[in-house]
Amino acid sequence: xxxxxxxxxxxxxxxxxxxxxxxxxxxxxxxxxxxxxxxxxxxxxxxxxxxxxxxxxxxxxxxxxxxxxxxxxxxxxxxxxxxxxxxxxxxxxxxxxxxxxxxxxxxxxxxxxxxxxxxxxxxxxxxxxxxxxxxxxxxxxxxxxxxxxxxxxxxxxxxxxxxxxxxxxxxxxxxxxxxxxxxxx
Amino acid sequence: xxxxxxxxxxxxxxxxxxxxxxxxxxxxxxxxxxxxxxxxxxxxxxxxxxxxxxxxxxxxxxxxxxxxxxxxxxxxxxxxxxxxxxxxxxxxxxxxxxxxxxxxxxxxxxxxxxxxxxxxxxxxxxxxxxxxxxxxxxxxxxxxxxxxxxxx
Numbered sequence: 001x002x003x004x005x006x007x008x009x010x011x012x013x014x015x016x017x018x019x020x021x022x023x024x025x026x027x028x029x030x031x032x033x034x035x036x037x038x039x040x041x042x043x044x045x046x047x048x049x050x051x052x053x054x055x056x057x058x059x060x061x062x063x064x065x066x067x068x069x070x071x072x073x074x075x076x077x078x079x080x081x082x083x084x085x086x087x088x089x090x091x092x093x094x095x096x097x098x099x100x101x102x103x104x105x106x107x108x109x110x111x112x113x114x115x116x117x118x119x120x121x122x123x124x125x126x127x128x129x130x131x132x133x134x135x136x137x138x139x140x141x142x143x144x145x146x147x148x149x150x151x152x153x154x155x156x157x158x159x160x161x162x163x164x165x166x167x168x169x170x171x172x173x174x175x176x177x178x179x180x181x182x183x184x185x
Numbered sequence: 186x187x188x189x190x191x192x193x194x195x196x197x198x199x200x201x202x203x204x205x206x207x208x209x210x211x212x213x214x215x216x217x218x219x220x221x222x223x224x225x226x227x228x229x230x231x232x233x234x235x236x237x238x239x240x241x242x243x244x245x246x247x248x249x250x251x252x253x254x255x256x257x258x259x260x261x262x263x264x265x266x267x268x269x270x271x272x273x274x275x276x277x278x279x280x281x282x283x284x285x286x287x288x289x290x291x292x293x294x295x296x297x298x299x300x301x302x303x304x305x306x307x308x309x310x311x312x313x314x315x316x317x318x319x320x321x322x323x324x325x326x327x328x329x330x331x332x333x334x335x336x337x
Contacts, residue, residue: 021210130308
């Protein structure tokens with residue numbers, strides 16, 4: 001008799017998978033950053049790992065400046081990989097079920113020894129070429145989605161807010177153009 | 186770094202675990218979901234970024250005021266402030282092209298490996314290659330600059 005109120009229809013259109021998995025996941029990302037910050041005073045970003053790890057194999061001065069932090073950055077990245085694996089073993093595998101988690105339909109799920117894993121359908125050339133641009137851009141631009149987006153925005157840094165607005169606009173334009181050219185997925 | 190607090194590395198690992206779990210739970214480790222945001226099909230990513238930034242924002246605001254020094258390093262609590270220059274716009278734009286093409290950023294790529302997405306090794310290889318190319322170029326530019334400065 002009564003249609004859904006307009007705000008609800010709008011919300012369903014903007015957020016077809018709800019918002020809980022995003023908001024809760026985001027809180028965890030923030031919490032992980034905060035745990036490290038409260039113990040060490042370090043606002044950790046994810047992309048410096050690329051250069052600090054290159055210092056193990058290259059003597060270039062640009063990488064050598066990260067020698068003192070390269071060991072813990074390796075541990076941080078290892079933690080991220082294992083944390084995501086823990087998510088696979090629990091929520092993604094259905095061991096923990098909650099109405100706050102929408103499983104979604106993207107990519108391919110596959111099973112390995114009772115563990116539900118996931119694989120992308122996005123074409124490898126997009127990942128490789130995009131990855132090269134990401135590697136160059138985050139290092140020249142002084143941060144990525146975690147360094148600028150989470151730590152920098154959390155610091156109310158004008159530099160980071162400008163960085164986020166810049167990469168957001170360019171990424172939206174790029175993704176829309178690529179999609180308009182018929183590249184999918 | 187033998188003078189580090191014995192709990193330094195364990196804490197970094199725990200922080201990484203929580204961070205990675207969040208990237209898995211939020212589906213940011215799936216390039217498709219990031220691309221769906223950039224193509225305006227699902228705006229959920231906004232809640233991830235702001236959800237995380239609110240948690241860090243409150244902490245970064247309060248910790249320097251309420252707490253003395255970081256217990257494991259003795260360092261002052263400071264915000265993450267970096268100087269602004271042209272590179273923020275140039276690098277941000279290059280990153281934007283890569284993020285828009287691939288749907289993946291560094292932290293999410295590490296997490297993607299953890300949820301079983303072996304294909305993401307293409308993106309990680311690209312990121313290391315890109316980071317290496319810019320680092321080599323900037324190292325050489327920097328040493329060329331210092332040679333010039335030394336000759337003056």
